[in-house]
Amino acid sequence: MAWYHTYFEGLPQKAWKLNQDEEYTEFEVDFLRDTLDLKEGNKVLDVMAGYGRHALPLADQGMELTCVDLSTEYCEELQKISEQENLPVDVICEDILAVAFGAGSFDAAYCFGNSFSFFPREDMQKFLQKISDLLIPGGQFAIHTENLAESIFPNYQIRNWMPVEGDIVYLAQNEYFPEEGYIEAEQTFISGTEKVTHIVRQHIYTLAELGFMFQSAGLKVVGAFGNLEADPFMLGDEQLYLVARKF
Template structure:
C-alpha cells in the first residue's frame, strides 16, 4: 500500500491545513477561474482535493465541482461543509488510480496543493490519462507542484524543519534516489507530547518529462509559470503552475 493511503489523518493532516494561507488560496482560486476559463455553470474536476480549499470558493461562484480524494477525514469535512452551505459539490472518497471517472464530462480540471508527485512514472501516466479522458475536448487541466526537479535539486536539503501554527513542528530527513527518480523522506510532526512519523516517497519529474506525459495523454501544454503573476518558469523557481488543454 502506498504511503499516501495512511498519511492524511491526524496530526499531519492538521498541520497541512494550518500551513495554508487563506489570502494566497483566494489568489489561486482567481487564477484557476482565469486560466481554466470557467464560471457559472462550468463542470470542474478537483483531483486530490483535500478539504476543498479551492473547491468551496469555486462552487460559490456557480461552478459544479466534483472532488476526489483518498482521505476519509478530508472528504467528510468537505461533504459536511458542502451540505451546510448548500454548495454544488460532489465528493468522491477513493484512490483515483482505481476509480473510473466519466469520459468527456468536465469543462476543466485541476490538481493543486503540491500533490503532483505522489505517483511513480507508470502510475503518473495513468493518472494524467484518466484526467484527460474525463475532460471535454478543449477543456483545460492545471497543476501545481513544488517538487519539480528544476525546483528541488539545485538547492537540495537532506534535512529541514519548520514551525507550524498551534505549536506543531515539522522535521524531515530527505534522501534523493537518482536511479529511481524519487525522494525518500522521513517526516516527523511534533505537537506537545504527540509525535507522528511517516515514510514518504515523492517522485521527482523534470518539466520535460511532465510535458511529454501530458502530450501522450492528448493534452497540449499552453503555459508554465513560476507564480500566480504568470512569470515564465525557469531553473531554480520554487514552484510550477502548468496549464494544458485537451486537443
C-alpha cells in the same frame, strides 16, 4: 498500498491545514478561474481536493465541483460544509486511479496543493490519460507542484524543519534515489507529547519530462509558470503552475 493512502490523518492532516495561507488560496482560486476559463455551470474535477479550500470558493461562484480525496477526515469536513452552504459539490473519498468517470465528464480539472508528485512514472501516465479521457475536447487541466527537479535540486536539503501554526513542529530527513527518480523522506510531526512519523516518497520530474508525458496523454502544455502572476517558469523557481489543454 501507497504511502499517501494513510498519510493525511491525525497530526499530519492537522498540520497541512494549519500551514495554508487563506489569502494565497484566494489568489490560487482566481488563477484557476482565469486560466481554466471557468464559467457558471461548468463541471470541474478537483483531484486531491483536501478539505476543499479551492473547490468551495469555486462552487460558491457557480461551478459544479467533483472532489476526489483519500482522507476520510478531509472528505467528511468538505461534505459537511458543502451541505451546510448548499453548494454544488460531490465528494468521492477514493484513490483517483480507482474512480471511474465517463469520457468527457468535465469541462476542466486541476490538481493543486503539491500532491501532483505522489505518483511514480507508470501511475503518472495512467493518471494523465485518465484526466485527458474525462475532459471534453478543449478542456483544460492545471497542476501545481513544488517538487519539480528544476525547483528541488538547485537548493536540495538533506534535512529541514519548520514550525507549523500552533505548537506543531515538522522535521524531515531526505534521501534522493536517482535511478528511480524519487525523494524518500522520513517526516516527523511533533506536538507536545504527540509524535507521528511517516515515510514519504515524492517522485521528481523535469519540466521537459512532464511535457512529454502530458503530450502522450493527449494534453498540450499551454503555459508553465513560476508564480500566480503567470511569469514563465525559470530554473530555481520554488513552484510550478502548469496548464494543459486537451487536443
